[in-house]
Amino acid sequence: MKEQRLTSILMKQINSICIIDDDPITVFGIKKILDTVVECEQIYTYRNGKLAIDGIQEMVVSQLQVPDIIFLDINMPIMDGWEFLEEFIALPIKKIVKINIITSSIDPFDMQRSEVFKGRTKHTISFRNKPISKKEIQEITIAA
Amino acid sequence: MLLEFLVNENDEAEKQNILNMLTHASDNLLDTLENLNEVVAISTNINLEKRPVNIYDKIIAVQQNLSAFLKSNKAQIINKVAEDISILGTTAYMESILMNFITNAVKYKHPERDPIIEIAVQKTKGKIVLSISDNGLGIDLDKYGDKLFGMYKTFHDHQDARGIGLYITKNQIEAMGGRINTKSIVNEGTTFNIYFNETD
Numbered sequence: 001m002k003e004q005r006l007t008s009i010l011m012k013q014i015n016s017i018c019i020i021d022d023d024p025i026t027v028f029g030i031k032k033i034l035d036t037v038v039e040c041e042q043i044y045t046y047r048n049g050k051l052a053i054d055g056i057q058e059m060v061v062s063q064l065q066v067p068d069i070i071f072l073d074i075n076m077p078i079m080d081g082w083e084f085l086e087e088f089i090a091l092p093i094k095k096i097v098k099i100n101i102i103t104s105s106i107d108p109f110d111m112q113r114s115e116v117f118k119g120r121t122k123h124t125i126s127f128r129n130k131p132i133s134k135k136e137i138q139e140i141t142i143a144a
Numbered sequence: 145m146l147l148e149f150l151v152n153e154n155d156e157a158e159k160q161n162i163l164n165m166l167t168h169a170s171d172n173l174l175d176t177l178e179n180l181n182e183v184v185a186i187s188t189n190i191n192l193e194k195r196p197v198n199i200y201d202k203i204i205a206v207q208q209n210l211s212a213f214l215k216s217n218k219a220q221i222i223n224k225v226a227e228d229i230s231i232l233g234t235t236a237y238m239e240s241i242l243m244n245f246i247t248n249a250v251k252y253k254h255p256e257r258d259p260i261i262e263i264a265v266q267k268t269k270g271k272i273v274l275s276i277s278d279n280g281l282g283i284d285l286d287k288y289g290d291k292l293f294g295m296y297k298t299f300h301d302h303q304d305a306r307g308i309g310l311y312i313t314k315n316q317i318e319a320m321g322g323r324i325n326t327k328s329i330v331n332e333g334t335t336f337n338i339y340f341n342e343t344d
Contacts, residue, residue, distance in 0.1 A: 029145045075297075078299065
């Protein structure tokens with residue numbers, strides 16, 4: 001009991017987090033690390049940008065809390081990470097969402113593209129390469 | 145990442161789960177290596193020896209190879225190609241190209257109908273145009289057209305899609321001096337037109 005209270009003081013509390021990636025291993029990994037660094041009410045996972053934007057739109061419409069943190073992959077079928085971003089930044093969301101692009105792409109063009117998005121939205125956007133480490137996830141969640 | 149989890153995991157069931165993922169990842173990696181190897185082999189083989197390849201015979205051969213797959217998917221191939229038409233190319237590439245288009249047409253079939261694949265040939269100005277049409281899902285070319293033959297691009301939500309098939313196919317067509325164009329209507333089907341050089 002005492003130990004539990006201690007961890008809940010030390011662990012950052014976040015309402016909800018969203019993981020958008022078609023690779024089940026990355027989703028598993030991010031979830032697993034999140035378990036150890038953060039207390040989170042709800043983790044949403046989506047296999048592609050389309051499913052994610054539909055889910056988040058639904059949250060906005062029904063006035064539910066949208067996620068505080070988003071982990072976003074770039075190369076996905078049906079709707080990729082860029083198309084998702086394009087639609088996401090157009091949504092009427094009041095709070096600032098921390099969007100973290102997590103990709104295996106080392107193409108400098110992709111990084112530049114994320115810079116362009118930064119200038120177009122109040123949400124924060126970061127760009128990181130896979131595999132993502134515990135330290136990086138800790139940094140992301142602490143800043144939220 | 146996974147190895148680190150495995151080392152620190154105490155729960156046996158979770159360990160097994162991680163091991164399964166590792167096995168899957170390493171199988172995929174091996175596939176990727178083989179695919180890349182194939183791509184390199186095609187693009188370095190510029191002095192490819194081209195011989196006449198009979199299209200009709202190749203369709204029959206591929207159809208026989210795929211007979212179990214076609215049967216289990218209730219797929220039908222309509223071979224409208226005249227028996228005497230040959231192109232200048234290589235047998236192995238021709239078979240691989242036909243195989244890939246046919247399996248794609250079946251894999252991305254429309255959920256409400258059995259796949260029908262029609263293969264025909266037209267001759268125009270020293271070119272032979274091989275058309276492969278299906279009645280499958282179709283693809284939005286305005287949206288994806290520039291990525292269709294790209295490497296590691298997938299468009300439908302199929303778990304086993306690797307995004308390499310059409311990339312290799314395009315390389316093989318180009319290695320034989322051909323080119324390809326695509327027409328598609330979402331929910332109706334796709335037609336690939338492949339332009340080959342006629343045999344002298």
